[in-house]
Every structure is written in C-alpha cells, then in structure tokens.
Amino acid sequence: MNSMHHSAIVILLLSNAVKAGTILLFPTIGEIFTERAGILNLGIEGMMLIGAFSGFMVSYITHNPYLGFMAGVLSGGIASLIHAFISITLRGNQIVSGLALTIFGAGFTTFYGQKWINMNLDVAPQNIQLPLLSKIPFVGTILFNQDIIVYSSYALVAVAWFILYKTTIGMNLRAVGENAKAANAMGINVYKTRYIWTFFGGLMAGAGGAYLTISYAPFWLDGITAGRGWIAIALVIFAMWDPLKAIFGAYLFGSINALQFQLQAQGTTIPSAILNMLPYLVTFIVIVLSSIIVKTKHIQPPKELGVPYSREEK
C-alpha cells in the first residue's frame, strides 16, 4: 500500500519532470541549430519571456491554449529577427546583441505585462493518453500520458536529429557554421541559411516560454522564466551540439525543477533559497564538467560560431 503510494508520487514527479524539461528542450534544440549555423544567440532568455508573455496573453484572451502556444512561438521568432539583422546583416557583436535581446525581452514584458501580473489562466492543454504506448508500465504513464505539445517536442527531437545528419538541409547548415567561406564557394547562401536558423531558434525559444505559462506555471509574473534561457544555453554545451543529447540535459533539469516543487509542497526543512538555487548550481557544475570533457576529448564547437561572415567586397 505504502509502496503503491510512493510509486504514484514518483510517477507524478517524473511526469512533471517531463513537462518542466519540455520548457528547456524547445529552446535548447533551437539554439543548437542556430549555433550550428554559426550564430550565437544569447537572447534566449529574452525571447522566452516574450514567448511566455504573448502565449499567456493570447491564451487568456482566446481561452485557447493552443492559439496561445502558436502566438508564443511566433513572437519568439519575430524577436530573434532583431538579433539576426544585427549579427548577420550588420555583422555586429553577437554577444552584445544577444544580451541586448535579453534586456529587451525583460523590459518589453515588464512594461506590457504590468496589467497582467498575478492573473491566472483557466485553460490548459489536456493530457491525451496515447493508445498502447501509455499502457507500458511506469514509462508509459510518464511519457505517454502528456499533452500534445509534449508529444510534439518528442517529434521535434527526432526530426531535428534527422534533418541535421541525414539531409542536405542539415549538411548545408553545418557547413555554414564550420566554414562559411567554403559554403559560399559551393553556392550556399550563407546569409539566408543563418537567418533561417536564427529564426528557428527564436521560434523554439518562444515555444519554450509559451509552454511555461500555458501549462507549467499558468500565471504571469515579471521575469517568469527565471534564467531558464541561460540554462538552455548551458545545455547546448552539455549536449555538445547534438539534438539527441539535449533530451538528457533537458529532462535532468526538468527533474530538478519537479523535485524542487515536490519538496516544497511536502513542506521540507531545506530552505527554499537553497532549493531554488539548485538548478543554477547544478547547471554551473555541469557546465564546468562538460567544458572539461569538451576540452579533453577535443570536441569542437561549430568552428565559426559567433564569427560574422561577409562576402568579400565586390
């Protein structure tokens, strides 16, 4: 009896971990593609905030979480175009531009979100039990009794991996991030490729943000993403620019998030500041360890990451 109870808690915890992980999975996959194309976008936190805010707002107004999600995705994409224009067309410093995007996202959502603070959503995407798959003991209830957005994130990872390694699209985008000059000489439009994948990164950051407010934390607060954008950037290094490895990173942090809430709900004696610090502390340790691994195993980030490309003067 008691053990039944415990396993129910564990299933709930892990099921929430998947939800919390999904918030990070979208932007991590997006940033992997952006960085693979040679553009460093440090503005994820800002784009996630914008996605979270517009997702929340549209869901609130339309009472349709899916419309809200789409709005969040799109708004993240639009925000990324500022960064794309500055770093691709104007060849500006990508680090500064990305930071500016984060400050922009925070300022924008604080300014327009003033009226929405502490409002709650009364709609949420419903869980759908997948036939057969959800009957798998333990795993089935965790992974296949989720909402449609979580399912789409599974599909995203598979498609992302396939595109990156098995298609000409992925090959061309990797070439652009590794050696833009050679890619250009082979007739690939470097600018266009970088715009597309920076935009994609923005869409995904928007998706992560929107999923946060319409499902995981259905209310509005200033700075609601609380640094998840930065964790996503760290996860890109942890995943070593591989979409499949991004799953582990995202769900690991999802688990920490879920555990943190579970413990707080149970009234633990651990101070909440320590619990809240946990994701950042773990990310910090993970980023140090993965940097050491990247260095000793000679894994190279995309060679021209953050390097502006300009065709020679004509």
Next chain:
Amino acid sequence: MLLSLFSYTKMNKTVVLKAEGITKRFPETIANDNINLELHKGEIHALLGENGAGKTTFMNMLYGIYMPSEGSIYINGEKVDIKTPFDAINYGIGMVHQHFMLVESLTVLENIILGLKNQGVIINKTKIKKEIKEISERYSLKVNPEQKIWQLSVGEQQKVEIIKVLFRGANILILDEPTAVLRPQETEPLFEIMRKMKQDNKSMFFITHKLDEVMAVSDTISVLRKGKVVRTILKKDTTKEKLAEMMVGRAVLFDFKKEKKETKEKLLDVSNIEVYSDIGLKIIDNASMDVMKGEILGIAGVSGNGQKELVQTIAGLRKTPKGKIVFDNIDITNKSPRFIAESGINYIPADRIGMGLASDLSCIDNAIMRNYYKKPILSKCIINYKKAKSYTDKIVKMFNIAVADISSPIKLLSGGNMQKLLFARELLEKPKLLIASYPTRGLDLASTEFVRLKMLKIREENMSVILISEDLDELLSISDRIAIIYKGQIMGIVDSDTVNKNQIGLMMAGKRFKDIQ
C-alpha cells in the same frame, strides 16, 4: 602584342569562355586592368604571373566571388553576369581553390554534394557513392567517401576538390595554383588527370608561377604582370626563358652568391621532441635537428607536415612532453615564449594577421610588441608612447613601408607592407636565431629580393636563420642546409649545394636520406 592576339584567335576552335575588357578596382589598387582572354574547348590555358600579378583576382571574378568593375564575360558566346559562385556553377564553371574550400568536419561525400540543389532533401548515399566511383575511376581520383576531410592528406583533399567540381558537371575548370601544395612527385599525376579531362573536352585555366609546369602541361599561355595581360601565346611558340622575361619584365633572375662557411659551432640543438596538435594528434614525432652559427637552415616539406609546429615548439608556443631543446648552451625546452625571445630567438610566423600582428591595433602598437616591456619604451611600468612613435617612424623609414598614418589600424596596410613591418620588428631585435616562416609569401619581386638579402646579411653577421618555404628554388638558393620534414619526422638534413630537387621531393614523400643515396 595585338598581332599575336590576332593570330591566336584566328585558330579554328570553339571559344567556351571569353573575357572582354575586365577591370577590377579595389579601394587601394587596380588588381586587373583591361584583361582580354579566350578559353577554347579542350584546352589547358595557363595563366602565368608572379604573386600579386592579378591571376587569382581574375579567377575570382569568373567564379562570382568578386564582381568586375568593368568589362564583360561571355560563355559559349552568350554574355553572362556571374554574381555568386552559384551562378558560376550553373554556367558550368568549377574552381579548385588554392586554399581548399572544404569543410573539415564533414565527410568526403558530404563535401562533394555540398550546396547542390538537385540532391533533394534526404541524402541518397548509395546513388552518390556510385556517381563518385564513376568519376574517380574515369580520372583515377581515388578517395574514400566516408572519411572526414580532416583525416585526409593534402593531396587527397585536392582530389576531393577536383571530384567536387566534376560532380557538378563543370566543363570549365579553374585550377588555382594546384601544385603549390603538392610534392614534386605528385605534380605529374595531377597533370595526367588534367590531360584526361582535356581529352574529355573539358577546358581549364591553370594558374601558376612555375615555368616548368607551364611548359609541361599547357597548350596556351597568358602572362600577367601588374594586373595586365602581357601576352597570350601558344606553348609551342615560346620558351621558358622568354616566359620568364615576360613575367618579371626584365631578363635577370637573381642568383644569390654566398660564401661557403666552415663554422662548426652549434647554436641550436633540438633532440627527440614530440608535439601534439590541438585535437590530440601526434604532429611532431621524435624530431631532432641542429642549426650552426652563421647558417641558414631551410625546412622543406609539404605544408601540414609539422614544420609550423616544429618551429613553434622552438619558439616556446607549444610544449613537448619529451626531448630537449638547447639554444646557445641554455636549455630552453618548454620555456616561456618571452624567455626564449629574450635568449635571442625571434620568430616570424606564417600567419601574419592571426599571430604575428594585432590587426585592429595601430602600427605603433604592433611595432613595439617586442620591446614594450624594456627601456627606453617602458619606464616604471609606464609606456612612453612618444618614444614608441618615433621608434615606429624609424622602422617605417628604414624598411620603406608605405603607410598613411601610423596611428591607424595596421589592417589598413597592404599585405606586403604588413609583412615588412613584421619582418623589421623581429629583425631589429638583433636575434641570434631568426625563424622565418614563408617570409616572402605574397610579396612583390622587389620586396622578396629585399627580404632575401636581409636574411643573407644576417648570415654574414654570423647569426642564423631557420627558413620555412614552399618554394624549393628559394630554399636551394639561400640556405646552407635543408632539413626535410615528413609526418612530423625529419627525413634528413642535406647540403643544399649537393642535393637536387628530385631527392628533396622523395624525402618530402617519406623516404629517408640514407635510402635515396
């Protein structure tokens, strides 16, 4: 000149490419000045000229990397506008770049189909492999499609470049100094491939500055000088000597007379060192060599065989886990670059902008890079920028460096002037040993001569030079001895008066000196 052009065009052959009045102006120079050329079907057309004559600029316009300031290009009689490499590929033009346009982390197969629009979305490996096999069998270009580019030798990479161009169905090929990266023995097989392509009615522009190669493989030769076509001539109507004269504009080719020296005093002794690359590959393998006082030691080898890493280890920029480097009776193994420079070794790296110079900083900041921490430039931790400025002025005057304003970034200087400043800065430190990597690369003739004479003067003053060069003639004429490096090993150190090019070539391919005698 007009007459010869006329007689040349009269021949009854199909013109596949025609350039008419091509001019290319850059903010500072005119790189191409009214160039008129024709390329015929099934022809190997050599473009001969010194560094900076405008060969590469012209080819880059054919390939859509630059756009001409004036003039037009016709392909099969039709006027075309080549704005991007993509346009060029569509017109059937393919380019084998001097610096390969390959993505190192991708496989051979991926590089070959890179950027192709007709491959669909999903990569069909079996089909592509079949096509690659056809091409490689037809032209004897053997490659393994699954290997990553970084795993290949330079020669193999060049084959990938050629397959890539053929795969795109190019009929007009531009080969930009294809032999520069090859050993002497590898050039003939390349020419074989070129001849086979010619038989298949493909037309080629062959860019080079080497006269022997021109005579060996080309049908027609255009000589470029200072951005202009001096003359276009059939190979059968000319000789090496005539071409040389056209190329440099005067008949003399310099010959450096140097006194034989009998010094037996060792200055540098490198024994059994081992170096690993950034990605952990062993790049210097148990190498030993020595340099005498008052000697120029040349280092020959196909680029990428460890010559860079070898001298960087001597200069303290890389570490060796074993072995020993002794300089002037001091152990300098794994000492800091500063310590080694202070001991009297100065290093002119091949990569000027990436290593030798700080491109965004002023000429002044660059000029004092070796003495900013010493009197009189520095006193009590404060840099005297007035003295730094007058020091820079002195260098600029002494070495005749063309510079508008020594306070503006050095990247605004031309490549030759940057190189002169770098050379001057290292030379003025009065090193006991000067390590010079490709010191004449990209220099015009006058500057090349100037730099070579300076190195000989160092030798006169009983100081020593290690000279890395890809130009075997340069090595043979200047150095006393030549060390040949292959896969990070020293194949032998030979006397430059007794060795011949063929022997050096064999050693560059991995034969030991004792095996070829």
Next chain:
Amino acid sequence: MFYFEKRKKIPKKLQITIPVVSILIGVLFGAVAILIVGINPYTVYKSLFLNAFGNWYAFSETLTAATPLLLISAGLILVFRMGIWNIGAYGQYIMGAIFSSYFAIFMPADIPKPLMLSMMVVGGMVGGMIWAIIPAILKVFWEVNEVISTLLLNYIALFVLKFLMYGSWKNPTSYGFPLSKPFPDSAQMPIIFEHTRISLGFIFAILAIIAIWFIISKTKFGYEAKIIGNNTTTAKYAGINVGKNIIIAMAISGALAGLAGMVQVSGIIHFLQVKINANYGYTSIIVAWISYLNPIVCFFSSIIFGGIASGGYSIQISMRVSYGIVGLIESIALFSLVGAQIFLNYTLRWKK
C-alpha cells in the same frame, strides 16, 4: 543592391555621433511603446527628465545612481577590452554587499568609523573579487565559457543573499521581512553633499574611472590588455602571460563591482536586504558599451544612464509607468549601437 564598402580611415566624428543617435533611437522607440499603452510620451519623458536633471536634488539622485554604474563599468571596460565577457557584475555586486555587510552586522558597533568602513571596503572588494576569479580561473584552465559561468553565478549569488536574508542574517525584529538589522552609524558611509544621498562612494567611483583610464592608456598592463583583446594567439606569441592577465583583470573588475555593492548598502540603504538594485550590474554593461569602452566617455554615459534609472523610478511611482520602459530604452539603444558599429569601418553604397 546595397553593399558595404571598407573605409580607408575611421571617421572620429562617428564615435560621438553613433552613441548619441543610438540613445535617441532608444528614446524614440520607448515613446512608441508608451504611446501604445495610451499614455502621452511627452509628459512621461518630461517628467523623467525633470526627475533626473530638473533640480539639484533630482540631479543628486542621478549622481547617486550613477555611482555604482561608474564603479562597475570602470571594471567592465578593462575586461571587455581584453575580450573577456564578464556578465557577472550582478553577482559580484551582491557578493560585495554581503561580504561588507558581514562587518556591519556582526562586528561591535563601536569600532571607530574609519576602521569599520575600511574593513567593509576591503570585504566588499574581496567578495566581488572571489565571485569574478572563479569564472576567470575556470576560463583560463578549462576554457569554461565565461558568459554562461558568470551569468549562472549571478543567480547563485542572488540565492545566497536570499538564503541569508530569510535565514540567519534576518533581523529578529523585522516582523518576518527579509531585512538585516540596521547598520550602526560607524558602518554608514559619510555623505559628501548635505541633504543628498551622494556618499563617499562617488569619490571612489571617480578615482576608479581615472585609475582605469590610466591603466589602459599608459601602463604595460594596459598595452598587454589591448593585445589580448585583439587576439590571444598574438598575445601568446608576443610573450604575454594571457591567463595571468585575464585573472588580474577579472579580479579588478569583480572588486569594483563588489565595491559598488558595498557603497550601495553602506552609503544608501544602511541595511542588507534582497532588493539592493543589483540590476546596476546589467545596466553597466550597456554603459560600458555605449561609451565605446572609453573611460572618459563612460563618466558621462554613467550620468545619462543614472538619470534614466533614477527618473525611471520616479515616473514609476508618480505616473505608474512600468519600470520596464527603462529596459526597453536601454536595450534598443544598445541594439542601435551594436548594429551601427559596421559604419565605423564601412560605408553603405548602392550598386545595381
């Protein structure tokens, strides 16, 4: 088709025009944002301006806000010039505040003021320095990306502060509010102008920016920093100990951010709490960049951004215009500035 053509010389004039125009573009977009929520931007900006520069007291508040900005951006100029992306001034500031507050909270209140303040200054600087040296060492030895590590340390610092404020450092008589006990008089920085909040910290800030100017433009360390910032390979080639220089520069930068935190708690707030305006750490990044990493220009930009910050607080209270407007103006100004860098080296041309 538009294309960029390389300039032969960098026009000096643009180095002033670009930052000024960038700030104006920020203000302009801010006006549009305000208009969208149905408020008259003119009245907002007028009020913001008057609250920042309208009278001596308003201006003194601007200088009060400019003090931490100047202190932090002085250090940032040094590291940014070396190409080290210290985004961690936020956390270093918090650590400075925590370390210095330790003395104010736990040392006997009757320690002579100069001694107490000296201990707090040193404590604050050491706190900030530790928080900056950690990512510097990780970068130098294991190539850990400092943007990410410093940012994560910001969050960690914030939770360390929260941990203390909700835990053992909380004043038992603060009715559950997360505040420390008030600092004794000996731990409060003297005010240098009567009836204002401009403290001795302002003098520190001016000294700091002069020191940084001197280091950058006169010393050997400044020269080496320039080379490292251009290209670390060149720096190693020139015999410069890159790692040592990076760690020293980060230590200086962290110490100044820590000092800013100390100045804030000791000179203005007079106790430790969760909200200690650590966002100055982010604003300073903008200040440093808008100034083209030039210390002299930085002095003036700090005052401008101090004014925007101080005026922004005022209009939030008086007109209920969200403080988010400050972030909007700042970020758009920064976007414009980064985007316009290209015009320093290139001109825009048109060709068919």
